[in-house]
Amino acid sequence: MKQIAILSGKGGTGKTTITASFAVLAHNAVIADCDVDAADLHLILDPHVNVKQEFKGSKLAVIDKSKCSECDECERNCRFNAIKDFVVDPVLCEGCGVCVYVCPEKAIRLEEKVSGYAFISETRYGPMAHARLNTAESNSGKLVSLVRQNAKQLAEKGKRDLILIDGPPGIGCPVIASLTGVDLTLIITEPTMSGIHDLQRVLEVAKHFGVTSAVCINMYDINIENTERIAEFCNRNNIETVGKIPFNPIVTEAMVAGKPVVEYSPKSGPSNEIREMWNKVRRGLE
Numbered sequence: 001m002k003q004i005a006i007l008s009g010k011g012g013t014g015k016t017t018i019t020a021s022f023a024v025l026a027h028n029a030v031i032a033d034c035d036v037d038a039a040d041l042h043l044i045l046d047p048h049v050n051v052k053q054e055f056k057g058s059k060l061a062v063i064d065k066s067k068c069s070e071c072d073e074c075e076r077n078c079r080f081n082a083i084k085d086f087v088v089d090p091v092l093c094e095g096c097g098v099c100v101y102v103c104p105e106k107a108i109r110l111e112e113k114v115s116g117y118a119f120i121s122e123t124r125y126g127p128m129a130h131a132r133l134n135t136a137e138s139n140s141g142k143l144v145s146l147v148r149q150n151a152k153q154l155a156e157k158g159k160r161d162l163i164l165i166d167g168p169p170g171i172g173c174p175v176i177a178s179l180t181g182v183d184l185t186l187i188i189t190e191p192t193m194s195g196i197h198d199l200q201r202v203l204e205v206a207k208h209f210g211v212t213s214a215v216c217i218n219m220y221d222i223n224i225e226n227t228e229r230i231a232e233f234c235n236r237n238n239i240e241t242v243g244k245i246p247f248n249p250i251v252t253e254a255m256v257a258g259k260p261v262v263e264y265s266p267k268s269g270p271s272n273e274i275r276e277m278w279n280k281v282r283r284g285l286e
Helices: 015-026 073-077 098-102 140-158 173-179 195-208 224-236 249-257 269-285
Strands: 002-008 029-033 048-055 058-063 108-113 116-123 126-133 162-169 184-189 213-218 240-245
Touching: 002 015, 002 173, 002 195, 002 269, 015 029, 015 162, 015 184, 015 249, 015 269, 029 140, 048 140, 073 098, 098 108, 116 140, 126 140, 140 162, 140 173, 162 173, 173 195, 184 195, 184 269, 195 213, 195 224, 213 224, 213 269, 224 240, 240 269
Parallel strands: 002 162, 002 184, 029 126, 029 162, 184 213, 213 240
Antiparallel strands: 048 116, 058 108, 116 126
16 A cells, blocks of 8 residues: 655645545545645545544543632633633633642543544545544644544555545644655645745655655746746755646636546646646656
């Protein structure tokens, strides 16, 4: 079983667009949307949910009023201002446990709360593992790990030889959870002023974890000069540039229609380039 993580140094570079098209081209893959903080792959693949799992990734302070002496120690020591008039605000509470520690009456306890949901679904392109983190919740890295675990189980059960991971942007904990143990990471960048900087950040994380990287420059023709700079940077660092996708409004049209671009407009410039890039990526896994 092989795993490909599709990442970027920032949001909006086209990770989900490319992942959706790869799902069409792969034929025998499991799809995993690991961008749990802002999941959107489901908007294109339209999955039918078969299993919904509660994810308990954080804790909430609960005050037992029958034991509380209203000494105010909890409120004075809460650095998040989550306790007022001996009532816990579930949005502000970080579950740190300081209130539990300082309470002389032992009237406060921490309880696990539902922080989001993981889903196992079916799409017209194959099985899909995905999730949704609730607003203002933390521990997205743990939820990403659950999504990847579900994806692996789907692949083993269905005897599928590939997992496509639509990862989150940036270099934080959910990115690390998406990246570790994969066979290849495809990093999507764009020829903006910060393009090389954003790309370099993810490359350094991938290198740290010993993962081979390849690069795709999306909308390369909006700034040819910056595209050349990115290509030169990749060449100097022995990183293969496997794709240069041209800007085309047809991509936006496909997203609005809720279809992968290679399915919506199979003969367009972006679709042809994505198809060629997929062939290169697939050969790189062999």
